[in-house]
Amino acid sequence: MTTRTDSSTDFTPVDQDLYAAAFQLLDPDPTPEPAAPALPAAPAQVPLPVAVPVRLTGPVEKTLTDALTFLDIHGWARGTLIHPEGARCSIGALRAAAGARNSAYCDAGNLLLDEAQRQHGTKWQSIPSWNDSHSGAQVRSVWEAAIRRAHHLNI
Template sequence: MSTRLSSLARPDPTTPVPAAAPPLSLEERLALVNAAMTARLDEAAVAYEVNTAHIDTKPVDLADVVTGPIDTPPATAPDRYPTPVAAVLQRAHRRLVSGGWCTNTLVDTDGARCMLGAIRIEAGGDRRLESDAATVLLDAIRRQFGDDVDSVPSFNDAHGNDRVPLRMVDQAAGLADAKGL
């Protein structure tokens, strides 16, 4: 057995050593990797087709897809605030979110409203309630943006999108509730 171990440890001097292949260039190596990956991807595509052939799918009709905003609160949502001014401001916020916001007019041709237009419609003709809500809204605006704001309509018209005006109407509702109005 010792003879066998010693023969395994040393190479036989009579056995010819195979000639080393010339090294591959970068382009040749990339071509080999590309061929190997293409074969693997083809195999995976066939496996996918086989594995999913039994799944019955129906085509999607794009007319069935809902395209409206998903965060619009329902029109019949209950008032969060028990006080009348806060409830009017909350409903005005909800109306602006669902019906749209506009500038330079109380109501535009599409039915979108400015901040004051939303308050006016939600006050239901009660001018005192409308005035109180507009006063609280102006107070909320001035608390955040300073006393330089002249009026609710000027603040509304100074914005290019509805993000800030809607946020201010919502904050005004919380302020009115905190004041008990």
């Protein structure tokens, strides 16, 4: 089969500008084809802030902590409520921290004496007698244990 390719054919090439103008007349405001629906984006994995539980210090824990701080600042004494230079025994530090003989003062004293009896025996019936019969390190150990118990009991 033979194909004729000479220029004597009746074939006229398409004018592209004319072609575009014809389509413009047919559809003056073409609407673009809708895009494929976008897939929803995966939610960002933003870590939520962790709320730290709020724990208020109970009045007994505060009284014990303040009293031990008082002893650390002013010194610890034996045989006297208040030493002339400002040091205090355990009961004197409790009174200074509590400010009054209120329920926190009474409960802190009871907890301190209970801890002293746990560590040093039940023969101690008062804070002053226990305080005067032990070393500073032994007294401090009881204070710290009493503060931990008050914290644990949330009192």
